Structures are given as C-alpha cells and as structure tokens.
Amino acid sequence: MNDDTYISLAHGNGGRFMRELIESVFQRHLGNPALDVQADAVRLQLGDAHCLFTTDGFTVQPLEFPGGDIGSLAVHGTTNDLAVAGAEPKYLSLNAFIEEGLELALLDRLIASLAAAARDIGVQVVAGDTKVLRRGEGGGLYLATTGIGLALPGPVLGLDRIRPGDAVLVSGPVGDHGIAVMLAREQFGLRGDLRSDAASVLPLTRAARDLDGLRFMRDPTRGGLASVCHEISRATGLGVRLREAALPVRDPVRSVCEMLGYDPLYLACEGRVVAVVAPAQAEALLARWQALPEGSEACLIGTLEAGADRVLLETGIGGERLLEELEDDPLPRIC
C-alpha cells in the first residue's frame, strides 16, 4: 500500500520510503538550520558545552530476545547514536508507552535490564514519562529514549569529510540482530542459538576517536550496512565499492538468509560500527578494533571511489552487483 495515501510498513524500514516520508513531512515542516535528518545526533552549543543530542524509538518484537531486550536496546540504540557522532553519552530521558494487560513482572524485568545497561556505560536516566495504551492499541511496550552527550576531542566527523579513496570498515559480522530477533519470533518454524549483537559501541568509538583521518562513523541499524552505504553515497556523490569476500557474515545468518531470501547486508545490527577513514589510517583503525573484544571480527570491507553515486558489491567471482536502496520491509519491529 505504498500509494502515498496511507502509511505502510515500508515507511518504517530505514529505506527509500522512510527517507521520503521524513523528507516530505517531517523535514519539510520542521526544517531549521540545526535539524539534520541525515545525522545520528545533532550538535548543540549550550553555554560553553559542546553537546550532542539524539532520540530513538523502540518497538522490537518480541520484547525479549537472545542477547538483549527492548530495555537494554533502548539504552544502546540511543547512546550508540551519540557514540558514533563522537560523543560521550551522559544523560537519557525515557518514555514508556505500556499496553493495558502487560505483565508487571515482565515490565519490571525490562526496566531492570534498561537500568543495568545504563549503569554499565555510565549514563543516567534523569527524566521519564509513562503512558498506558488501551488493550489492542499497543504492542505490549514501546520505548523512546533521548540522549545528551558531550563531544569528545578529535576531528569533526561528518559525511562531508569523506573523500575518494577513503576506506570503509565494519566492526563485526552483520545481520546477527535481525536474524536473532526473527528467530525469536518462531514464525517460520525456524530456531537457532544465534544471539543479537545488541551492545554498546562505546569501546569501538572511543578507540577510533583520536585518529585524525577518521571521517565518519555510523551504526547500521534498520536497513543494515547497505543502507548506511547508500546514505554515504547519496550525501557525498561518491561510489561505495564493497568486497563481498571481505564482508563478515556468520554462517547461521547466511543460512537463514538463503532459506528466506533475505540479504544480510540489509539486516539490522545493534552493536556494530561502520567507519570511513583516510586510507593511510585504515590499518591502524582495524588493528585498534581487532584488539577489542567488541571488534575482534572487524574487517576492511570497501573503498570510496569518484564517479557515480552508487553502491557496488564486487562478488567472489570477479563480477559486480549493484546494491539497490531498500524498498520493502523484510522485518518490521526489528528495533
């Protein structure tokens, strides 16, 4: 139902329809010099403090899945956006939309998990609000978190810093979150012991922050690695060339994708970082990441090239495949 009259699930998938909805409705009405719908977090000057500010909503289903739950995800999702923008997260606000009939013991577990995730990375939840939705008007629990961070010293990061020849790295295997959550739904009769990669990326971004050749970081969530590459390509006018053989994808993710016809490059991660870095420092960043438990499987996966703004995959057999912008939503309520 993408007929421009009604909202469809594809308007929420991180791909083209979502981008067009944000541009045609939200950006058009709300546009102001500080609002950058392409940025993970916005820079705000408050007194003499260089702050970063970001917000994220969470609707993942089921509410608990192997490797995480909506509570820890609501902390990691928003603080990761601050981290990849080059900030140290400090404060969070929390909105809870709770459906009538939700078990209180489950709510308690989810908020305990949220609190533990916040404690682990040293952020404080300092403001909150709860609303209760009538039975049948919610999906158990939706959360929204808004974060404030302080900018760390280091080079200014941004899509506009990217140059032809720059290297693209990813901090670990892609698609684990998407497939782990999908398996937890048990809707295709599939099971597995894959765990979500949902986690804080702060160790990774801290390790990268003082490299003066660091251009840009983003955590590939909805729409996956391919959608991050499309954002880079669209914003810079450059091509992103990825090497299929270099892309880290776990076997169970690959198997499920083959069975169901998904492409792991479009699946959500919740604890990975994509970084663009000057070619001379690519190996240095790779070594720093691989020295961390969070980045032990980091890979150098591609390069930026002048010419057309497209995302190309060099396949194993020497061919090339154009990666299109995501259209349909393979997995709604994945984050």
Next chain:
Amino acid sequence: MNDDTYISLAHGNGGRFMRELIESVFQRHLGNPALDVQADAVRLQLGDAHCLFTTDGFTVQPLEFPGGDIGSLAVHGTTNDLAVAGAEPKYLSLNAFIEEGLELALLDRLIASLAAAARDIGVQVVAGDTKVLRRGEGGGLYLATTGIGLALPGPVLGLDRIRPGDAVLVSGPVGDHGIAVMLAREQFGLRGDLRSDAASVLPLTRAARDLDGLRFMRDPTRGGLASVCHEISRATGLGVRLREAALPVRDPVRSVCEMLGYDPLYLACEGRVVAVVAPAQAEALLARWQALPEGSEACLIGTLEAGADRVLLETGIGGERLLEELEDDPLPRIC
C-alpha cells in the same frame, strides 16, 4: 484489574496507581541523585549552562480536537513542563510511532501543526525518529517529545520551598481540555463547542518568574488540579485548603461533569498553571496574570496550612470535603 499482576488503564491516569507504578518499577531500578520523579523537569549542569530537561509522551484520542491536536499538544506539553520549572525552552526532539494505515494527509496536518506551535514559542525541533507500527498495534499516532531549556534568572523553585500560609493560584478555568477531548469522541452522544485550553503557558511563567516569593509552579495535566494539590501535600506534609467558590470552572464543563459523574478538579488541563506563592505576593501575581490574555480568568483558590497532609475543599455552604487521591481513570488517552 488493579491486582498488581497486569498493567491497567489506571496505571496511566496521573493518580495513585500511576505514582505507585513509577515508584515501584521505574524509580526503583533507575533511581539516581539526578532523577526526581516528582519534578516536571530536571536541572542539568552542562559546562557553564544551567539546563532543564524533560520528556513527555502523547496518546490523545482523537488526534484532532477543538482547540488543538496531538501535534501542537506534543510541543505545548513538554515546553510547559520546562516553563513551570522556570526555564526558557530551546530545543526539542520528536519521536513518532505511526500506525500502518494512518492517512498521510492527516499525518502531514499534525506535523504542520506541531511545527507551527514550535515556531510560535521559538523552540527548534533538532532531532527525531519515526517508527511504523503494524495495523492493530497502535492507535493511529503516538508522539514523544523531549525538551531542553535554559534556566531563567529568578528564585529556585521547588516543592521544598513551600511554607504554611502560602497562597495557591490557578491561571484559568480547569477541565476544559478533558471535556473538550471527551466531547470530540462523541462516545456519550454529547456534543458541544467547548475548546481545549491546550496552549503554551510561557507568557504566564515568564510573568511570574522574577517574583522572589514564587515557590513552585506546575501545569495540571493528567489527574487535574486535585492531583497537583495532592503532590504538594504529599511532598510538603502540609494541607492544601481550596475554596470551592473561588475555583474557576466553565458552565459547559460543570454540566457535562454533573451528567457523567466526573469531578472537574480531576480533569486534565493543558494550558493552565498552578502556582504557590508567598502570601504577600499573591495579589501581585494575580494582577500580573489577569493582565495577560492567557490569565484573564486567573483566581486565588486556596492556601497551604500546617497540620495534616490532606487536600480539603471548603464547600459553598461552609462545609468541608476531603479530596481523595485519584484512583480510577475517568478519561484514558486524554493527553
């Protein structure tokens, strides 16, 4: 179903069940020195800037009602929390949870209204996120806004500043929002031309801010004026004595309440301020408010008294009625 096992609508009404849920789940797990679940907004020191930070969720049904809509409400609700905390709102973030099937033209209207409300009071929406909910897992549209403001010069405000003998003022008639939204639902076969009071309270809070006898301000939303008085009483250990004859309630609100058995003192407002002020400055604040279009119907409604922590209503015929803490939810999805 208030059996402590499942979430019920009463957990969202601004009364006792909501307070207990927040204390027993959210405050228990998230508690930290900066989190004050009784405050409208939290004070954060960012560099040399004294900031205030607050968040609010919006689920009002219908999405458009006489005098406002969920878009403008999402701006006024959050900026009003900053305003009563003594701040000038500067920045907002916006989360939209959109149900599959929502008409795009309606979404466009609501976001245009949100943008206009933000422009009118000089705040910028600088960060946002959208999620799409499957048909049947949402109520059309839920919004959450988080606000950052800068503290204005003036006395520190807080429940702990309140003293016996202080005066209680309200800036205008109570219950208009609750009844206007209820009438817009047409569920009781009632109609009327009452408009919601939903609006920015900034003109009112700015006018009060430099009175050195100003102790505390709050906007009475869910749970209404009576619930604000209960919060004051519980936090201070003092009694709040209200004079029924002085309470501003519009005739249509009174009529609907009499028909349906509601008490206007427990109905939501979205553009009123309750202020507690030293007795010597009560008339001054009243005069300042009455000089504004937003406060032309302001009234001096009561006083704080030592003794029991209770909320008493002096009735017209010289009697007294104890106002209990709100238990059941008269009107879910009112804000």
